[in-house]
Structures are given as structure tokens and as C-alpha cells.
Amino acid sequence: MPDRHPAMAVLPAWRAAVMMGLVGVGLVAIMVQAWRLQVENAGFLREQGAQRYLRHLPLPAMRGAVLDRNGVPLAISVPVKAVWVDPQLFNHQVTRWPQLAQALELPLPTLERRARGGGAEFAFIARQLPPERAAAVMGLHIPGVYTLTESRRYYPLGAVAAPLLGFTNVDGRGIEGVELAYNQWLRGTPGKETGLQDNRGQALSVVQMGPPAEQGRPLLLSIDRNIQYFAYTALAAAVQQFKAQSGSAVVMNVHTGEVLALVSYPSFNPNNRQDYEPGLYGNRAVADTYEPGSVMKPFTIAAALDDGSIDPNSTFDVNTNCFRVANYCIQDDVRHGVLNLAQVLKYSSNIGAAQISLRTPPADLYHMLRTVGFGQVSGAGLPGEAPGTVPAWQGWSIARRAAMAYGYGISVTPLQLAAAYGAIANDGVYVQPSLQRVNDGTQVQGSRVMPVQVARDLQGWLAGVISRGGTGFLAAIPGYTVAGKTGTSSMADGKGGFYKNRVNTTFVGFAPADHPQLVMAVVVRDPTQGWRFGGVVAAPVFRVTMSAALRLMNVAPDMPAAQWNAQMAKRMTTAQERLWAEGAGDAAQ
Amino acid sequence: MKRPSWWLAEDGPADTVLWWIILVLLGFGLVMVYSASAPIAQHATGNAFYFAQRQALFGALAAAVLYYASRVDVDFWERLSFPLMGLSLLFLLLVFFPFIGVSVNGSHRWINFLVIRLQPSELLKFALLLFVSRYVVRKGELLGKFKEGLWPIFVVLGILGVLLLLQPDFGSYAMVVLLTGVLLFLGGLPMGYVLLAGAVSGTALGALAVSAPYRLARITAFQNPWADPYGAGFQLVQSLIAFGRGGVFGVGLGDGVMKYFYLPESYTDFILAVIGEELGMVGVWALALLYAVASWRIYRIGRRAAAAGDAFSALFCYGTLTWFGGEAVLSMGVNLGALPTKGFALPLISYGGSSLVFLCAALGVVLGVSRRYPALSARAVAGKAEVEHG
Numbered sequence A: 001m002p003d004r005h006p007a008m009a010v011l012p013a014w015r016a017a018v019m020m021g022l023v024g025v026g027l028v029a030i031m032v033q034a035w036r037l038q039v040e041n042a043g044f045l046r047e048q049g050a051q052r053y054l055r056h057l058p059l060p061a062m063r064g065a066v067l068d069r070n071g072v073p074l075a076i077s078v079p080v081k082a083v084w085v086d087p088q089l090f091n092h093q094v095t096r097w098p099q100l101a102q103a104l105e106l107p108l109p110t111l112e113r114r115a116r117g118g119g120a121e122f123a124f125i126a127r128q129l130p131p132e133r134a135a136a137v138m139g140l141h142i143p144g145v146y147t148l149t150e151s152r153r154y155y156p157l158g159a160v161a162a163p164l165l166g167f168t169n170v171d172g173r174g175i176e177g178v179e180l181a182y183n184q185w186l187r188g189t190p191g192k193e194t195g196l197q198d199n200r201g202q203a204l205s206v207v208q209m210g211p212p213a214e215q216g217r218p219l220l221l222s223i224d225r226n227i228q229y230f231a232y233t234a235l236a237a238a239v240q241q242f243k244a245q246s247g248s249a250v251v252m253n254v255h256t257g258e259v260l261a262l263v264s265y266p267s268f269n270p271n272n273r274q275d276y277e278p279g280l281y282g283n284r285a286v287a288d289t290y291e292p293g294s295v296m297k298p299f300t301i302a303a304a305l306d307d308g309s310i311d312p313n314s315t316f317d318v319n320t321n322c323f324r325v326a327n328y329c330i331q332d333d334v335r336h337g338v339l340n341l342a343q344v345l346k347y348s349s350n351i352g353a354a355q356i357s358l359r360t361p362p363a364d365l366y367h368m369l370r371t372v373g374f375g376q377v378s379g380a381g382l383p384g385e386a387p388g389t390v391p392a393w394q395g396w397s398i399a400r401r402a403a404m405a406y407g408y409g410i411s412v413t414p415l416q417l418a419a420a421y422g423a424i425a426n427d428g429v430y431v432q433p434s435l436q437r438v439n440d441g442t443q444v445q446g447s448r449v450m451p452v453q454v455a456r457d458l459q460g461w462l463a464g465v466i467s468r469g470g471t472g473f474l475a476a477i478p479g480y481t482v483a484g485k486t487g488t489s490s491m492a493d494g495k496g497g498f499y500k501n502r503v504n505t506t507f508v509g510f511a512p513a514d515h516p517q518l519v520m521a522v523v524v525r526d527p528t529q530g531w532r533f534g535g536v537v538a539a540p541v542f543r544v545t546m547s548a549a550l551r552l553m554n555v556a557p558d559m560p561a562a563q564w565n566a567q568m569a570k571r572m573t574t575a576q577e578r579l580w581a582e583g584a585g586d587a588a589q
Numbered sequence B: 001m002k003r004p005s006w007w008l009a010e011d012g013p014a015d016t017v018l019w020w021i022i023l024v025l026l027g028f029g030l031v032m033v034y035s036a037s038a039p040i041a042q043h044a045t046g047n048a049f050y051f052a053q054r055q056a057l058f059g060a061l062a063a064a065v066l067y068y069a070s071r072v073d074v075d076f077w078e079r080l081s082f083p084l085m086g087l088s089l090l091f092l093l094l095v096f097f098p099f100i101g102v103s104v105n106g107s108h109r110w111i112n113f114l115v116i117r118l119q120p121s122e123l124l125k126f127a128l129l130l131f132v133s134r135y136v137v138r139k140g141e142l143l144g145k146f147k148e149g150l151w152p153i154f155v156v157l158g159i160l161g162v163l164l165l166l167q168p169d170f171g172s173y174a175m176v177v178l179l180t181g182v183l184l185f186l187g188g189l190p191m192g193y194v195l196l197a198g199a200v201s202g203t204a205l206g207a208l209a210v211s212a213p214y215r216l217a218r219i220t221a222f223q224n225p226w227a228d229p230y231g232a233g234f235q236l237v238q239s240l241i242a243f244g245r246g247g248v249f250g251v252g253l254g255d256g257v258m259k260y261f262y263l264p265e266s267y268t269d270f271i272l273a274v275i276g277e278e279l280g281m282v283g284v285w286a287l288a289l290l291y292a293v294a295s296w297r298i299y300r301i302g303r304r305a306a307a308a309g310d311a312f313s314a315l316f317c318y319g320t321l322t323w324f325g326g327e328a329v330l331s332m333g334v335n336l337g338a339l340p341t342k343g344f345a346l347p348l349i350s351y352g353g354s355s356l357v358f359l360c361a362a363l364g365v366v367l368g369v370s371r372r373y374p375a376l377s378a379r380a381v382a383g384k385a386e387v388e389h390g
Helices: A013-040 A042-053 A087-104 A108-117 A131-138 A177-181 A225-241 A293-306 A341-346 A350-359 A362-371 A398-405 A414-425 A452-466 A539-552 A561-567 A574-582 B016-045 B050-071 B074-094 B120-144 B146-166 B170-186 B191-211 B213-221 B234-246 B271-307 B311-335 B353-372 B378-389
Strands: A054-059 A073-085 A123-129 A145-154 A191-197 A203-209 A246-253 A259-265 A315-317 A323-325 A328-330 A338-340 A483-492 A498-511 A518-525 B101-104 B107-113 B116-118
Touching (some): A013 B170, A013 B234, A013 B271, A013 B311, A042 A054, A042 B234, A073 A087, A073 A131, A087 A123, A123 A131, A123 A145, A225 A246, A225 A259, A246 A414, A259 A414, A259 A539, A293 A362, A293 A398, A293 A414, A293 A452, A293 A498, A323 A350, A323 A398, A328 A350, A328 A398, A338 A341, A341 A452, A350 A398, A414 A452, A414 A483, A414 A498, A414 A518, A452 A483, B016 B050, B050 B353, B074 B146, B074 B353, B107 B120, B120 B146, B120 B353, B146 B170, B146 B191, B170 B191, B170 B311, B271 B353, B311 B353
Antiparallel strands (some): A054 A191, A073 A123, A073 A145, A246 A259, A246 A518, A315 A338, A323 A328
């Protein structure tokens, strides 16, 4: 049997040995090469590999919450999930798409559009999902569906505090308002960790822990959520009722400078950025300056009293239709006779104020305006705060001196007005407004800007403004005495003159009048409907907000309601009662 | 003595060492295919065991083929060599037909058999071993004369060249030329022809490589893959990093990272890189030693057949040794950056049913030869002598 091929007597054996030898040599060479790679060059190769498969991940840090003075959150970050798909895999799972759509509560066409509308390897299906929902989706185990962790900033008050708080961008950095001003404090420091990743960027395992993530710190603001809410709704109602362009208001504690509410309208919903309108984002209470008008009169009087140019019992003859200064004609709405200081304020006499100013050295008025905070940023620390302008006194003409007396030729912000009136209410001590909570019982350092007696006199005279026949009677609050001042100023047209029919209406006041606790400034710009006076448009906003704020801050009423009615309410005229009852600017309407 | 039939005819004791090495490599291959393919399988199909399950089926099939091939009458294989060669050529033609042929990445290498895909070039290698062995044995002395004995071989190589390079499958054709050349060389081709053939084939392969620039880039990239780590040298760089990361003892089975989409072909042609990363140099050396011992056993079986005068069986064994040992060296060398980057499957380890089954068929025939010419211990030799004298 073995000899079927006699022609093939014998194979050359040495050739087979050579063949076997070659294979053997080859395998030995393989082993040598393995040694060279895995022992000699291992260091270099590992280093090259580390550049590819090691990844240094940031550990996400949550941004700190913004809390109101009672610890109620105004802005909080919550961890949320995003669901994304790899279309290369997901497109093969069409039969399971309805399942996913149902789990996400998405219409199937929307899911299809998103799955096909993304990139070749990545498409977001749903973002900002609650973690439970994402876990349920992952429980379906559909190939090609993945999640990643995001954080979402949520503002429980919505539009009510939006211009004050501002917002964060997609990277979680504050870019407006408190979020910007206190970004350093609020933001966390991401930690680091080194891990292995696959070539698609997915983490495989953690190799080494770096510094852990430092969570952002909570920020306790001086804002009171409820007062903020009342101020916003009252202001919004006034702006809507009088078809005004915009409005803003500030509520401040006169002793500590704590800002309790700071509102601006129109506002925006910070929880839904889709209705983005840049014009809505400004915080008007600190960013918009305007010519305040009559609300400046108390400071004219304070400056004149302080330097002795007039005394508290001085009287002024305003019995003229036209008080001529240089080429200008200064007028009052109603012609009065001889007025004392209380009446100048109560009836808001421009002629009286101009006469006082003309008796006062301009340097002293300028100094008064500057020391109560006009013409400079308040220091409350909000971004975008405007300093306003108080022109240097050396350049004042006689006409400018007269106009300054009743609030023209100067521009201010609502926050400055509140702080300046706060100085009057705080017996002549100016306290810098602040957004940070001051612990109860802490004595806040202020600076004296006028003598105690001058401040006390002004408090009394300003209380008269709210009484019967005063311009601010709509600011009266049952059970409390209120002091304040109205302002109705023509809007500058930006060409050196004024619009004929466009005004800014202002009310600034504090309560209770004889031991003031809270001060509030309300500005409504360019109302176009109804009686466009500060006492009609802005004062009711003050009344609604301040009455709520006094109760919320546990300020005891000055007198029982019955006594208040006997003293105040009965003395109202029918027309006044009707207006009062209409509750211009009341939140209920 | 009457044989029971053409199948289950070889009933002598097979080479147990070779048996065990083949089975160990099959099992080890299955484990490594799972480890290397799990990330890709998970990503592409959602089932991490996708490739491992298939490889397990192929492995079982290959083991069965291995066993039955070892029991089939060795003479039967010799009779089968022409039909098998014809079948191979037919299949190689079929890959170009639509519906029957399957194209992956522009290469027509597979035939659809309903559930499984057959790679005809693997069948061809098996058939070619039988065919050339038989041819060399039949021609005998005439092999030395080109006009009488040698030219048909060149015709076959030419046809195969056209079919394989059209696929295109450069690597398989190189293997075909190598196997044919080795069998002619071992079959006693005069040295003059050996030198001439070496020169001609070397020039031809070189010209082919140069004519296609991407092949040239592939051929030169292996010398310094770091010159273009994200282009021509990409795959090799990932492979080298895997070996470096593994070090001497490896990072542990399953803990490799390069298989996570860094290393292309991680469970087929570049599976040694995964072995090197997870089991380290120790694993690579152990594998090389297993291949060496297996090759040695195959060589020994061939030598016994040659000593018994069965030139066909001997040549077939040597051919299988070339296929098995040669492809092992080539695949490992490519993985380690010692050879141009070209796809060679690691024998008995890499994923792929066709190569596994047909290599096991060839190894089975070798085991069958070992049954026919068993290695005799000193006592058995003495006993046999007694029987003959008695």
C-alpha cells in the first residue's frame, strides 16, 4: 500500500526540516518581538495609550441655591437627565419606537423627527427629564438609547423675581442679575477624576479620584418672597391698568438697608427661555434712570434747612400763575396763596420749591443730593446698576437751580429714591441698600446726611402728603400712618425738551410715619390711560404692597382700624373715596 | 484485512499531543473571541455574546469536522482532491454573483448559505493542499521539466490569481502562492527552479504591491507607524499600544481597553493584540510555544509518512504545517508590527467559521495520517518486529 507511487521514491527530507526550521525561527522571532514591545518599549507605548484611553472627567458641582430671607428657595439647581440615541443603532429598532415614545410621553412623529434630525451618531430625544423618568426609559433596554446627567436651574417665583435674580446660561454660569453678581459664591468647583474611556467617549471605569466636586454655596438674600410677590402683582396691575410702558418698585428696610423686594415689569419667565426678548431682561429698578420730578422736593427742603437758608417756619408766597425764573415760567397745577413748608410738600408746589432752592447755595443742594446717594451706584452689588447723574453745581444756571428743586435736570433710579427716602425715615442716617440678609439685632453702620430734627420735620410733613387733600392720599393704609411724596414728571424727549403728554409717575413713601420701618419707591413709566399722576398711578401700588409688607414684617398698627377710620377715612371726599375704592393698582384687579 | 468503509477507516492511535493542543487552542480562542468582541457586539447588536455564540457553534462544528476527518481513509482525500478543487473554483466564481455572493466593504469574499456565510478562499486552501500534493506525487520526476510537469501548476496559479485578486483578497493569494511553492519545493523541485520561482514571485508580488499605492502605504507604514498614527499607521499603533499596556503579565482577562473601539478587527485579524494586552507577554509566549509544539507534531507525522513512503500524506502534512504555522507566524508578526499590516487570521483563535472549519479539516487529515503511521514506542517496535517474524 505505501508504494503506490514508485516514481516518488523519497522526498528530500532536509527541505522539510528547513520548512520546520523556518516556522520555528519565525515563532522565536515573534517571542523576541513580544519582549521588545511588552518589556523594552512598554513605557512609551503605555504613555501613548494614556493619551488615548485616559480621560479626565469633571465631576459636576451643583450651583448653590438662592434663598429669600426666610430660607425659601428663589433659585435652585436640580439634577435632570437627557435622553439621546445613536441613530446607527436606534434606527434598527423602529418596532420599539412607540414604546419609547410612550415612556417619554412624546408623540411618535416628534420622536421620529428628533431621532432623524440629529447627527449621524448622536441625537437628543428629550432633555431636562426627571431622573425617575429617565430610569424608566433605560429600563426598556432599547439598544442605542443612552442618558446623560444635566443640571437645571429652576426659579419657583417665575417672572416675579426674574429681573432681580437674572439667570444662568447653558453652562450654569450666571449671566444676569443676582446670578451674575454672586456667581463666584454660587458656583461650585467641579471635581476631577481620571478614568478609562472607550473610543466613543463613554466611561469604562474610574482609575484615580482627583479632588472631589465642591458644591456651590447657598446665598441668603434680604428679599422676602411674599413682599416681592405683592409688589410684583400690584405693579403689574398698575402698569396694565394705566397701559404704561413699564414699572419698577423697591421695598427696603430703613434701618438695615435690606432690600425686601425689587421688582420690574414687564418681566419674563426664567423657566422657559423660549420666549426670549432681550428688552425684558433689564432690571429697571436699578438700571433705568429718569427725571424724578416732585419726589426730590424733600431734599431741596432738607438742604435749605440744613444750611440755615430757611427755617422750619418759613413761608412762601406762591400766589402767581407764572413764577418767572430767567426765561422760564414755573407753574403749579393749582394756584395757592402763602404756603408753609408742610404745605409746599402737601400740595407739591413747584413755585415754593423753586423759591427755596433759589435761597440755598447750589453747593449745599448738590452736597445733599450726593450724600443721600444720587449720582452714584448704590453699592447693592447688582450688575447693570446705573449711577444716574447729578450735574456738578458749578455749572448750574439760575434756571437749573430752580428746576433742580422739583426734580428736573437730574436722573435717578428707583433704588436710589428708596435709599434716599430711607435716610429721611431713618432720622437722617443714610444706610447703603443691600441684597444680603442682615441678622436680626445687628446694628448697620450708616452715615448721617441731615440733622435728626430736619429728618423728623420732613417725616411729619411727608405724612401730611398722605392726609386728606394731599397728593398722596391714595397711599393711605388702614391702621397705619404713612408718609410719602408723589411725583409726576414730563418725560424727556431726548432732544433737550419734553414730551407734551408723556409722563413718569412716582411715589416714594415710608411707614409707619412716626417710627418708620419700611420704605418703598414705585415708578410707573409712561402711563397712557386715566389720571396720569404719581398719586393715582403709583401710590396705590405702594398702598397694596406696603400694607402687606407691614403685616409680613410684624410691624404693629399705629391705631385700631376703627380709630383710623374715624380720623382718616371719614375725611375723604366722595370723589376720593371712589378712587380709593377702585383700588387703582390693587392686586385683586 | 477488509476496511469497514471509506469513513471511520483510520482507527489507529492519533497523536494525542496534537489533539490536545488543537482543542486547547479552540477553547482558548472562544474565550478570547468573546473578550475581544463583547464591546463591539454589545454596541452593534445589543448582545455581547453575538460573536462568541457564533464562534462556539463554529468551534463545535470544527471539532466534529476535525474528528471525522481524522477517521476518514487518507486515500479517500487523495481521490477527492480534484472534485474539491473544482468546487473551490466554482465557489470562487459564485462570490461575484448577486444574491449568492456577499460583499463587505467592497470585497467579494463570501457566499451566502442561507444561515451561514462561506468564505471560498478557505475551502480553496484545503483543496489546494490536496490537489498540489497529489499533483506533485503523480508527476514525480517530471516536475523537473517545465514543459512536461510544471506548466499546469502555473495555469492553476494564474486562474486563482485572477479570481482572488478580483475579490480583491491579496492576503489569500499570497498564501496560495506560498503553499504551492512550498509543496513544489518539498516535493523535490530542482534547486534552479526554486531560485527562479523565488525571484519571479518576489518581483511579481512586489510589482503588485507597488501598482496599488494604498498597498504601498500599508507596506511601508508598519516600519514607522508613529509617523502617521491616525492615518496609515492607525491600526498598528492601536495594536502596539495594546501590547505595551499588557506588559509582561497583562492587565487581566477581560480588562483590556483597546478592544473598546480603538483597535479595528480586534476579534479577527488583530486578536493577538487583545491577548497581548490582557494576558501579557506570558500569554503571547505561551501561544507561540503551543503553535511551535503543534507544528513540531505535524512535522513529525509528515516525517513518519515520508519514512513509510507515503509521499502524498507527507506532503499534505508539510502543507498543513505551512498553512498552520505560517499563518500563525504571519498573523502574530503583523500584530506585533514586525510585518506589513495585512489581514491574516490567527489559526484556531480568530473569529471566522470558514477558516476554522477548513483548517480543522486539514488538521483532521493530518491526525488521520498520524493514525495510519502511529509513533511507535521502543516496546511497540519490538513487538511489531516479533509479529512480523512470527
